[in-house]
Amino acid sequence: MATFLLTADGTHGDVWPFIRLAEGLGRRGHEAVLFSHQAYADTAARAGVRLVATDTAEEYERLLDDHRDVLLNVLTSVDRVVDFYHRNGIFDQIRAEYEAMAELARTRPAGEVVLVGRHMSRLSVLLGREALGVPAAWVCGYPQQHMGASLTQRLYPRGLADPMNALRGRLGLPPVTDWGTWLSGVDGCVCLWPDWFDTAGDPAPAGATRAGFLLNDAAETGPLPAAAAALVAPSQPRPILVTAGSGRMLHRDWYATAVAAVAEIGRPGIVVCKYRDLLPERLPPGLHWFPALPFATLVPKVAAVLHHGGILTSARAIRSGTPQVVLAHGVDRPDNARRLRRLGLAEWLPAARWTTADVAALLRSVLAEPAYRRRAIDLAPGTDSDAALDTACQALETLLGRTPTAPAPTRAPATRTATDLSPERAALLRRWLDQRSTRRRGNHAEAAVSDDEVRRRLDAGR
Known part of the structure; x- marks a missing residue:
């Protein structure tokens, strides 16, 4: 029996697949321990998964509230993300998680421990890979995670490098200067979407395992409460499901726009949202609010799903053969939505x-055109979560007994000398040096090529 130490943060779309993954590894005879939010302890327990809480329920709710504006605006406000890390004690959390993992790992036989983390967010697995000499893997829940790797790498020189290196120093590790190499320094990568979803956009990294969508049916199946069951009774017109996921990281106009569009087309609607304050004070007639419902039971019974573009909501609709309309804003959602549109599954x-008016028009379109439902039905067999789980577990099992190829590089590559440059690049470098020399002598005449342009051309290999 091997030991897999998994760690994930986020909301349902991030954590539920890790619970399923830990459950699958346990059924294959391994010990699987999940480090995650206390809020998921009950879900994990029902799956027979041991969860080590990384926070309290109250701390988690504060984190979600803080997520709302900061991470949606990461592309325009990197500094706000840096403040978010400091304000929420992220580095203290990384250290505590690493130490708990290390305590477990050191009591297990050599070659029988693998660390598994949510892609580029659970950095405790990288610390463990270096300090403990055990293999580590990233798990990508959606394509934008690997596509956004360069943005994650940018965050560190902008304010996260010093606290991370201070943490490394306390653990006896040298400072990192080449953040791109360190953040990608794992022994395997598992992507939780199928090949056909991959081909609809930028592909997964070379060498990654595309396992498939990992839905957590056990957490999403169950009887509907009487009020919801009455709305999807065979004698009633099928309602529209309106949902924007399990968190608070959402455009402030999302629910107001969505419910108004459903009311515009005159269809009944079921609004599923944990947080009542995200909704309009009064819902239009015919729309009914529920804080939570079992989607595996509900989604096959609705006419369409109007949602935010989360990967698990998208996959659930496909599996249920249900058309989709996506109002996508922030993080992975626009990329997921484009893929769904290219596959003929959504607008x-x-x-x-x-x-x-525009959202209502799209709802009318997917309801009137049977091709959306037919396409979802055609692709539904490609959302086999049991097969995806087997593939993901097998990929992680291949890491057992593997010694990390080398400690992740912690130094930037050596600077090349002028003799390493092509004649064209050497001439460009000389021109830049002449330009800087002229400036130092006090002559500020405008140069034909700016410093930034020279650096850009050199970096591009011109």
Whole structure:
């Protein structure tokens, strides 16, 4: 029996697949321990998974509230993300998680421990790979995670490098200067989407395992409460399901726009949202609010799903043969929405185009055109979560007994000398040096090529 130490943060779309993964590894005879939010302890317990809480329920709710604006605006406000890390004690959490993992790992036989983390967010697995000499793997829940790797790498020189290196120093590890190499320094990568979803956009990294969507049916199956069951009774017109996931990281106009569009087309609607304050004070007639419902039971019974573009909601709709309309804003959602549209499964709009009339028009389109439902039914067999789980577990098992190829590099590559450059690049470098020398002598005449342009051309290999 081997030991897999898994760690994940986020909301249902991030954590539920890790619970399923830990459950699958346990059924294959391994010890699987999940480090995650206390809020998921009950879900993990029902799956027979041991969860080590990384926070309290109250701390988790504060984190979700803080997520709301900061991480949605990461592309325009990197400094706000840096403040978010400091404000929420992320580095203290990384250290505590690493130490708990290390305590377990050191009591297990050599070659029988693997660390598994949510892609580029659970950095305790990288610390463990270096300090303990055990293999580590990233798990990508959606394509944008690997596509956004360069953005993650940018965060560290902008304010996260010093606290991370201070943490490393306390653990006896040298400082990192080449953040891109360190953050990608794992022994395997598992992507939780199928090949056909991969081909609809930028592909997964070379060498990664594309396992498939990992839905947590046990957490999403169960009887509907009487009020919801009455709305999807065979004698009633099928309602529209309106949902924007299990967190608070959402455009402030999302629910107001969505419910107005459903009311515009005159269809009944079921609104599923944990947080009542995200909704309009009064819902239009015919729309009914529930804080939570079992989607595996509900989604096959609705006419369409109007949602935010989360990967698990998208996959659930495909598996249920249900058309989709996506109002996508922030993080992975626009990329997921584009893939769904290219696959003929959905229509979508970015936030700049959200109007009641436009969203209502898309709802009418997917309801009237049977091709959307037919396409979802055709692809539903490609959402086999049991097969995806087997593939993911097998990929992680291949890491057992593997010694990390080398400690992740912690130094930037050596600077090349002028003799390493092509004649064209050497001439460009000389021109830049002449330009800087002229500036130092006090002559500030405008140069033909700016410093930034020279650096860009050199970096590009010109």
